[in-house]
Amino acid sequence: MAEVIGVRFKNVGKVYYFDPDGNTLKQGDMVIVETARGIECGEIAMENRQISDESIVQPLKKLIRVATKEDLKKMAENNAKEKTAFNICLKKIAAHKLEMKLVDVEYTFDNSKILFYFTADGRVDFRELVKDLASVFRTRIELRQIGVRDEAKMLGGLGICGRPFCCSTFLGGFQPVSIKMAKEQGLSLNPVKISGTCGRLMCCLKYEQETYQDLLRSIPTVNSVVMTPDGKGTVVDLNMLTGVLQVRMDTAPEAAPKLFKASQVKLIKGGHVSIDRNELEQLKELEKD
Known part of the structure; x- marks a missing residue:
C-alpha cells in the first residue's frame, strides 16, 4: 500500500x-x-x-x-497569454489556408511549451504553421489534433436534455458507446435522437446499459416466438421497463397485436436484437471517437 x-x-x-x-x-x-x-x-x-x-x-x-500566491498569479498570467495565443494562431491558420478548426490553447506552467488543440476532417500538414508560431512565441510548439468528442468536452455546452454536457461536467474519460446499445434500449435509430451535440452517440446510452442487458435475459425480445394464454404468437414490440409485450397472434396475423405481461408468456423460440446492415452503415459515423 x-x-x-x-x-x-x-x-x-x-x-x-x-x-x-x-x-x-x-x-x-x-x-x-x-x-x-x-x-x-x-x-x-x-x-x-x-x-x-x-x-x-x-x-x-x-x-x-x-x-503559492506567486504560482497562482503565474497561472492567471498564463490564462491571459492563452487568449492572446489563440487569436494569433487563428490568423496564422487563415494565412496558411489550412483546413483546421482551432479549439483551445494551453501553456504549460513553466512556459516551456504551448499546446494548440484543433479538429480537422483529415490529416493536416501544419509544419510551416509550427515554424511560424515558434518564431512568434520563441518556445516549443505542439499542435495536437483531437476528435469532436474531445472538442465538446473542452468547449462545453448544453445537451438535448437541457443540462450541461456530461463530458464537461463529471465524466473523466469517454466510454465506448455503440449502435447496439441504442437498439437494445428500444430507442429509435434516428441520428438526431441518439447523438449528442458533438455528432456522436450520446454518452448517457452507457449509463443504463447494464440494466437493459439484465432485463433482456428475462424478457422475450422482438421476433421471439412465445406461448400466451390466447395461443402462440410472435413478439413485435416490447417495453422493457414495464415488461409489456405486443404479440401478433398466429391465429390472427392481420389483427392488431395483443398486449401481455412478460410473466404471462412462455418463450418457445428466442429472437435477437438485430440491426439492418444498410441502417448500420448509415449510422457507423456516430460510433467514431
Whole structure:
C-alpha cells in the first residue's frame, strides 16, 4: 500500500496520482508537481488516501510544493497569454489556408511549451504553421489534433436534455458507446435522437446499459416466438421497463397485436436484437471517437 493524492489538471480531466511527500492536502488545494510535460499546476481532486501498489504507475513522483500566491498569479498570467495565443494562431491558420478548426490553447506552467488543440476532417500538414508560431512565441510548439468528442468536452455546452454536457461536467474519460446499445434500449435509430451535440452517440446510452442487458435475459425480445394464454404468437414490440409485450397472434396475423405481461408468456423460440446492415452503415459515423 502507498499513500497518494489525486491531481487533476483540467476542469474534468483525468486524475493522476502523486506522492504527497508528508503533506496533508484537501480537495480544491492547488499544487505544483512534475509531469511528463514538465512542471504543472493542478488541483487536488482526491485527498490523501492509501491505495494498492498495483494501482500505481511507477515511478510515483513527489509533490513539489503547495501552490503559492506567486504560482497562482503565474497561472492567471498564463490564462491571459492563452487568449492572446489563440487569436494569433487563428490568423496564422487563415494565412496558411489550412483546413483546421482551432479549439483551445494551453501553456504549460513553466512556459516551456504551448499546446494548440484543433479538429480537422483529415490529416493536416501544419509544419510551416509550427515554424511560424515558434518564431512568434520563441518556445516549443505542439499542435495536437483531437476528435469532436474531445472538442465538446473542452468547449462545453448544453445537451438535448437541457443540462450541461456530461463530458464537461463529471465524466473523466469517454466510454465506448455503440449502435447496439441504442437498439437494445428500444430507442429509435434516428441520428438526431441518439447523438449528442458533438455528432456522436450520446454518452448517457452507457449509463443504463447494464440494466437493459439484465432485463433482456428475462424478457422475450422482438421476433421471439412465445406461448400466451390466447395461443402462440410472435413478439413485435416490447417495453422493457414495464415488461409489456405486443404479440401478433398466429391465429390472427392481420389483427392488431395483443398486449401481455412478460410473466404471462412462455418463450418457445428466442429472437435477437438485430440491426439492418444498410441502417448500420448509415449510422457507423456516430460510433467514431
